[in-house]
Amino acid sequence: MNVNWFKYASPASFLPLASRLARGFAAAAVVLGIAGLAIGLVIAPTDATQGDAYRIIFIHVPAAWMAMLIYVVMAGWSALALGYNTRLSAMMAQALAPTGASMAFLALWTGAFWGRPTWGTYWAWDARMTSTLILLFLYLGVIALRAAIDEPRRADRACAVLALVGVVNVPIIYFSVQWWNTLHQGSSVSLTAAPTMAMTMLAGMLVMTLALWCYCIGVVLWRVQAIIVEREEGAAWMARRVPA
């Protein structure tokens, strides 16, 4: 298959594609979300030590993964924006930040509600939790920095640099439970070792992860359409565009 990917670096040709993809991913997110919740809340057995409290894992872990992944993707788009000086790359980075922030918040919030009945505390300043809090602040910093600069192209560059600097935090979050002793338990699922959880539990978590992937992709593509329309206002192609 020979696709000219550079064609979609242009906001004008990306806008209709984003619209189509956003709808598809939103539909997939609904289906996968229902399936994942059914497996997680109904089919999966209770845990031997934690009882039903462990079921927070079905939203906590996917949200935490998404928060880290979205940051890496945002930094990737930022690198492209700085290197190629393309508008759409910066718009993608701009569209990713609020979703990433909401995922980081969701991970911290569900983590607090999980920690209270199991560890006995909502919050502890251990390496995993503190570095995840820093991730949330980095997202908020990127959003605030953009809001503080009126000229969009200057804001693009400033936010891209901040996003790239913050990317060092992601491996710190991921490996924090291996490098230091923490209150947070180690990883149940990793690329190198067999998962340490029952199959149905793992299935529920992975389906929820897919659902959250689709939700995030859908919502980001939705947001990027609004950003394109807002920032390209007055461009020649916008005037020629047939209203959908």
Next chain:
Amino acid sequence: MTPRQRRFGLIAAGLVALGVAATLVLSAFRSNLVFFFSPSQVLAHEAPQGRAFRIGGMVVDHSLKREPGSLTVRFDVTDTVHTVPVTYTGLLPDLFKEGKGVVAQGSLGGDGTFHATEVLAKHDENYMPPDAAKAVKEAREGMTMQSVETKSMQGSP
């Protein structure tokens, strides 16, 4: 070298420099980033002296004693090498159990007893249904029984 290649080169070089800086900073603060100290570290005086710190390890089986008529409990925390006795007054978290992980915050008394002001349960990353947990426990007990048997057989010529 085109300006575009130079920009990407600068980005890559910047990220590498940042990575190195972060690694150096984190390794410099290594000892400050631990959440708790093990009983061996405490007994080797590696834990901070004269101020509060956290101790972490396993609660020794059958070491939990409740003082009648109060919320005060005593238990021993071990890292399988050394053991430190802990006293605590207050409610224990639901997952607090003998043989399971625990992290206690407090300070070390002159008698070597750790006076905790907060006790947290630390659970592991294994999730399994209760019947599977039972099977694992039985299998493990079977294995130790077996090893004891083989040892006793080897020990009696």
